Amino acid sequence: MNTTMHLIALRQVKHSERHTILTAYSREAGRVAFAISAGGGKEAMRMRSMLHPLALTECVAHATAGREVMRMTQTRSLTPLYGIQTHPVKGSIAMFMAEVVETVTRDSGADTVLWDYLRGSIEVLESAPASHIANLHLCFLYGLGRCLGIEPDITGYHSGMIFDMADGIFRLSAPMHSHYLDPEESATVVALSRISYANMHAMKMSRSQRNRVLDMMLGYYALHHTSFASLKSLDVLRMLF
Secondary structure, eight states: EEEEEEEEEEEEOOSSSEEEEEEEEEEETTTEEEEEEOSSSSSHHHHHHTTOOOHHHHHHHHOTTSEEEEEEEEEEHHHHHHHHHHHHHHHHHHHHHHHHHHTTTTTTTOOOOHHHHHHHHHHHHHHHHHHGGGHHHHHHHHHHHHHHHHOOOOOOOOTTEEEEOOOOOOSSSOOOOEEEEHHHHHHHHHHHHHHOOGGGGOOOOOOOHHHHHHHHHHHHHHTOOOOOOOOTTHHHHHHHH
């Protein structure tokens, strides 16, 4: 069966001397895998280069009954990502985003809202000035949580309240467990709820503050969805910002 698919490339792993396996997230079918040539020919190398992490691609997917791994033909780029491919900082953020998406979509089917959010985020990373992207990964994680249905409930918040990370709500006093933030860090959660790609550059933080916010967000994901502790790109991201 042949199907046109719109893909976000996530990771390539060499499977054999002949094939590399591409993991991608598609708008039509969710998480998918393709076998692409691992050869050294010009066309094979062009294909692998074209399917770099976060590449936005349209292809015809050829599925065979009983096999999860598909083949692709008629591949074309949906949006050229020259900035992500050539700017080292953008490339590092792209690696982080691709690893995060690969982790959260491990058992996911099609979700057009999520796919469209991811595409929009990739296009922002591509087009944003380098001076505006220090908080992009934080903005991305918060928006992704919204898509996944784990956004914190800020209803009724007022200064001095404590954020209960386990229940995703604000409380007047500490809960009977250790997964909560003090009032100052709880206020940061509310500030993050207002962050967008349009205003992310206006949120001023030091490197230590930014890394603390990242730790808070990763901890929240670990409680509500999945752990990102094994992400290889995390250490690079911490050093950059």
